[in-house]
Amino acid sequence: VPALVEAIRSLAVRGAPLLGLAGAYGVALAAARGFDVGEAARQLRTARPTMANLDYGVGRAVAAYEAAGGAAGGAGAARAALAEARALHREDEAAAERMTRHGQELLGELLPGGQFRVLTHGNTGALSSGGAGTAFAVLLAAHRAGRLRRLWVAETRPLLQGARLTGWEAARAGMPYAVLADGAAGTLLASGEVDAVVTGADLIAADGSAVQPVGGYPLAVLARHHGVPYVVVAPVTSVAPDTPDGRAVRPATRPGHEVTDLRPGAAIAPVGAQAYNPAFDVTPAELVTAVVTDRGVVEPVDRGNLAAVCSRSLPS
Amino acid sequence: VPALVEAIRSLAVRGAPLLGLAGAYGVALAAARGFDVGEAARQLRTARPTMANLDYGVGRAVAAYEAAGGAAGGAGAARAALAEARALHREDEAAAERMTRHGQELLGELLPGGQFRVLTHGNTGALSSGGAGTAFAVLLAAHRAGRLRRLWVAETRPLLQGARLTGWEAARAGMPYAVLADGAAGTLLASGEVDAVVTGADLIAADGSAVQPVGGYPLAVLARHHGVPYVVVAPVTSVAPDTPDGRAVRPATRPGHEVTDLRPGAAIAPVGAQAYNPAFDVTPAELVTAVVTDRGVVEPVDRGNLAAVCSRSLPS
Numbered sequence: 361v362p363a364l365v366e367a368i369r370s371l372a373v374r375g376a377p378l379l380g381l382a383g384a385y386g387v388a389l390a391a392a393r394g395f396d397v398g399e400a401a402r403q404l405r406t407a408r409p410t411m412a413n414l415d416y417g418v419g420r421a422v423a424a425y426e427a428a429g430g431a432a433g434g435a436g437a438a439r440a441a442l443a444e445a446r447a448l449h450r451e452d453e454a455a456a457e458r459m460t461r462h463g464q465e466l467l468g469e470l471l472p473g474g475q476f477r478v479l480t481h482g483n484t485g486a487l488s489s490g491g492a493g494t495a496f497a498v499l500l501a502a503h504r505a506g507r508l509r510r511l512w513v514a515e516t517r518p519l520l521q522g523a524r525l526t527g528w529e530a531a532r533a534g535m536p537y538a539v540l541a542d543g544a545a546g547t548l549l550a551s552g553e554v555d556a557v558v559t560g561a562d563l564i565a566a567d568g569s570a571v572q573p574v575g576g577y578p579l580a581v582l583a584r585h586h587g588v589p590y591v592v593v594a595p596v597t598s599v600a601p602d603t604p605d606g607r608a609v610r611p612a613t614r615p616g617h618e619v620t621d622l623r624p625g626a627a628i629a630p631v632g633a634q635a636y637n638p639a640f641d642v643t644p645a646e647l648v649t650a651v652v653t654d655r656g657v658v659e660p661v662d663r664g665n666l667a668a669v670c671s672r673s674l675p676s
Numbered sequence: 677v678p679a680l681v682e683a684i685r686s687l688a689v690r691g692a693p694l695l696g697l698a699g700a701y702g703v704a705l706a707a708a709r710g711f712d713v714g715e716a717a718r719q720l721r722t723a724r725p726t727m728a729n730l731d732y733g734v735g736r737a738v739a740a741y742e743a744a745g746g747a748a749g750g751a752g753a754a755r756a757a758l759a760e761a762r763a764l765h766r767e768d769e770a771a772a773e774r775m776t777r778h779g780q781e782l783l784g785e786l787l788p789g790g791q792f793r794v795l796t797h798g799n800t801g802a803l804s805s806g807g808a809g810t811a812f813a814v815l816l817a818a819h820r821a822g823r824l825r826r827l828w829v830a831e832t833r834p835l836l837q838g839a840r841l842t843g844w845e846a847a848r849a850g851m852p853y854a855v856l857a858d859g860a861a862g863t864l865l866a867s868g869e870v871d872a873v874v875t876g877a878d879l880i881a882a883d884g885s886a887v888q889p890v891g892g893y894p895l896a897v898l899a900r901h902h903g904v905p906y907v908v909v910a911p912v913t914s915v916a917p918d919t920p921d922g923r924a925v926r927p928a929t930r931p932g933h934e935v936t937d938l939r940p941g942a943a944i945a946p947v948g949a950q951a952y953n954p955a956f957d958v959t960p961a962e963l964v965t966a967v968v969t970d971r972g973v974v975e976p977v978d979r980g981n982l983a984a985v986c987s988r989s990l991p992s
Binding site for chain 1: 831832840847866935942948
């Protein structure tokens with residue numbers, strides 16, 4: 361469990377849906393090994409701030425473990441935690457499929473001509489999920505349907521999830537992609553080369569504001585400036601009803617070396633340089649054109665529409 | 677001369693004022709060595725697109741060389757070219773001093789409280805100039821006057837002029853600085869931590885639009901979104917009267933490996949990844965609060981005000 365917590369902290373394991381699974385399997389692991397499940401759950405929950413799915417996955421596995429007797433339940437309780445993690449895993453796959461379908465429909469409505477050029481950010485594909493992912497899953501389906509003309513991949517500094525991970529996923533799928541420095545998105549949008557921005561989220565607040573990897577918010581401002589839709593794709597398990605809006609998200613920072621050193625020992629800034637390294641971005645709901653969830657599309661994005669979609673029962 | 681051209685192309689020598697000097701000294705070098713001065717001038721001028729000062733510096737030295745007899749003028753013509761390059765060098769130092777003074781006055785007016793927190797981008801200090809630079813020179817003077825509370829340095833991907841060069845200049849001067857990923861500027865502005873954005877320019881069009889290193893334009897859009905002044909500091913030698921506006925600037929791209937490889941052999945994107953790597957950004961005049969030149973401040977930024985300041989004679 362400590363190794364898993366460190367992997368989550370260092371972002372070796374990341375991506376909203378995948379963190380839900382990591383949290384649930386982490387609880388199951390602690391239970392199977394006979395560790396203190398409550399303490400393991402606490403450590404897992406706090407390994408990364410503002411990741412709704414991590415909290416959700418831990419909570420689901422703990423609830424199953426407790427319902428089966430908890431520490432007194434022995435192997436049966438451990439098996440219940442594992443079964444719950446596996447159930448979440450299957451649900452995640454199914455959620456990715458539904459988001460893909462809803463996302464495809466939305467893109468078809470927003471961009472009726474097809475052959476779209478989409479800018480994305482961060483990594484939201486299979487590397488971030490138990491299934492095909494969130495935003496990237498939608499774009500991969502568009503590619504497979506012959507409707508994606510160009511995938512623009514913002515590199516997503518400081519940790520370069522875009523260049524490293526989304527680049528890898530796009531290359532593997534044979535998608536027509538190109539990587540760009542985050543700051544080059546301005547020129548790209550200004551030159552009319554982007555039909556939509558489609559990204560994922562770490563957490564969706566109750567008003568529809570999106571907590572995202574750093575750099576999402578500037579893309580939302582640029583998209584609005586250029587009249588381009590900004591679409592967030594996230595399962596309802598990423599929605600945090602207790603977070604009323606973007607202002608309620610507590611600022612958090614990550615280690616400065618992620619900015620000043622490209623790798624341990626490979627400094628780009630002077631020795632001793634301070635860094636400003638926010639742990640995430642908050643994109644206010646008013647800049648989000650639509651939130652695509654596994655239960656349908658929230659559009660326009662507001663508290664009522666989001667609550668209505670989240671409480672909708674799943675299609676049978 | 678070919679080595680100088682390559683240094684300009686690879687951005688080993690960069691910065692608007694410094695490219696003016698490099699152009700002028702390059703012509704003087706060609707003349708001293710007995711090379712074809714016309715051909716050297718052509719190669720130097722085209723080593724980087726859209727750098728007004730490069731063109732200007734080459735033009736000044738060529739004019740002096742021709743006035744002294746050109747190829748037929750022998751050593752005298754070569755000496756005239758060198759004298760002109762040296763004159764430009766001294767003028768550049770003096771221009772930096774005047775921009776610093778005008779910039780200080782403008783910041784005092786825009787931010788009457790003093791103790792300002794400024795976000796900058798690219799590298800615009802002594803490493804980019806024969807003198808103290810452009811934007812950075814203003815901020816260094818503010819620091820020395822005890823009026824700079826925080827210098828935020830956008831790292832400026834892909835070539836990291838901010839983290840590498842501005843970071844070094846800020847550290848050397850003991851300034852209170854911190855480096856950030858370009859995409860983190862959104863969070864910084866949204867959290868009210870920036871009082872002004874102050875940057876340089878590669879070229880100023882006749883309407884006041886600024887050609888800047890990639891990432892300048894998104895900062896201008898964000899600054900406008902947050903009601904924060906966006907100030908460009910550039911000598912009148914960066915103004916290109918023949919470029920009517922930002923739309924007249926021809927798009928140009930740089931090698932993709934600058935984005936996909938952090939260094940030769942240090943790839944961050946998959947092998948064979950395509951990259952979108954625009955050579956520069958264009959910030960339209962309407963997003964620029966003021967242009968600080970060595971002949972005074974252009975504010976509001978429009979064609980008439982810019983022309984008036986450029987044609988103003990220098991203070992005696």
